[in-house]
Amino acid sequence: MLTDNVTVKNLEAVAKQVRRNIVRMLTKSQSGHPGGSLSAVELLVALYFSVLKYDPDNPEWPDRDRFILSKGHATPVLYSVLAESGYFPADELMTFRQLGSRLQGHVDRDSTPGVEMSGGSLGMGLSFGLGVALAARFDAKDFNVFVMMGDGECEEGQVWEAAMAAAHFNLNRVTAIIDHNKIQNDGYVKDIMNVAPLAPKWSAFGWHTIEINGHRFDEILDAYDEAMKTEDRPSVIIAHTVKGKSISFMENNPDYHGKAPTAEQAEQAIREIDES
């Protein structure tokens, strides 16, 4: 794909705005998951602003491409990107996790326009994506199905059941994205339950495997392009990322998997994002 500088500049501006939104909504709610939201910003911004076909005024449009957030705790980044894409007003982000809000703590397809799957229990999204892709095959539709998982999430057996099934059914419209930020809840993935080596595992399960820097828009866009062009197998993009990306005290810090910043920290965080 031809990724010109203008596209990348625009995407970078959106990514900054998405990061600001994440910080603000978490500071307001005083709960939620910043680390794995910040690591996935570029991956989602590239998807929603350059790749996916969708209509925010008609979230149920049958031909839309599907994005499924399997790591369903990373709602801050998804809601923020959906708001920037026009699904709902950005003001609504400030209701995140409050009683009565459409923006639930974990993904909830009945509450939030643009959310495809209800989740929050890790390991289920890829199987759901296979179901979506099978339905598309029945209906002779050719939309794409993207599923984002965490690297810790890949410890769930169901992920590998789905990996096997995707290749078996040759669901080539499915692209798995792994936000490989190296940290899970209790600490570093390599210490808690090592999932390495990821790429050879996915290859052995019959997937086309692409490995990239998940914060570089040129690499991300090329990867999406390559995945969509791969016809004979499902594709997986293993995106190397930094948990808590762009905020110094959150970067690579397991403590910020599921902890909101204080008001003071939020100010510093916004400053760092502005200056990044």
Place this chain on the structure above:
Amino acid sequence: MTTEQEIASTRVAYGQALAEIGYTNPNIIVLDADLAKSTQTILFGKEHPDRFFYVGISEQNMMSMAAGLAANGKTVFASTFAVFATGRAFDQVRVGISWPNLNVKIVASHGGISVGEDGASAQSIEDYALMASLPSFTVVIPADAYAVKKAIPLVAEAKGPFYVRTHRPATPVVYSSDDCPFEIGKANMLRDGTDATIIAVGILVHEAVAAAEMLQEEEGISCRVLDMHTLKPMDVDAVISAAQDTGAIVTAEDHQVQGGLGSGVARILAENYPVPVEYLALDGYGTSGPYLELMTHFDFTPEAIREKVKNVIARKVG
């Protein structure tokens, strides 16, 4: 009340109790599925690193590993959030642990809607219906942090599989350090009364006591309050006496109405001594919101219990 209400965390109490018995019982092995900082098994892990295993985000694997350890003489504590311990790994628990009656103690945190902001997927409100349905399981839901401290050593010594639920937030205490009777299978009577009995478990016990005080002071209605901390086997005698002595019962629990405390109480009454019963429980999924707001939203308040008591008394015959 003028004195400030003491609050304490049941999951921290669990971690502390477990770390402590780890010193006297070298046979204890602890497993956790990437939530050790949340369930507080990390406190055991720090003291006894050689007997603590992170199994990662793989609850099914954890439960079957626990079964294997227990089949070879270990006492295993397996912890994660209540939704995953019971829902995600149910088959592994049923076939692998319950059927062969193995010594696995599932102590799950984040029970009920008191989980708060994480919302419906994380709010475990079917957990003890599932676990109580398993023939060999004993199910314990301590009412506060003091009760957890009393319960965990007993659970460690007892034979067979156990399910114990703890909660995310620090919650108001019911007991104190030197005043917390705890015998598995025996309900605690926290207050005697003549007009009705409120039977509660977990975080609703505190609300039940507050409701009984309110009813006595404001309306002259006298309520017995039972903390049914052992949901299974339930204290049949306590339930029957409550029916005989007070003639009306209200149950209160942070769980689905189907298959919970209320169902268990109703079955005992139907078989032995039928009286009117009202149920305070959930019938549907939870939602995101701060814990205390959810408590009000779902009627987990003394005021709501008071109304149930008045309704059930009105239904008494004669």
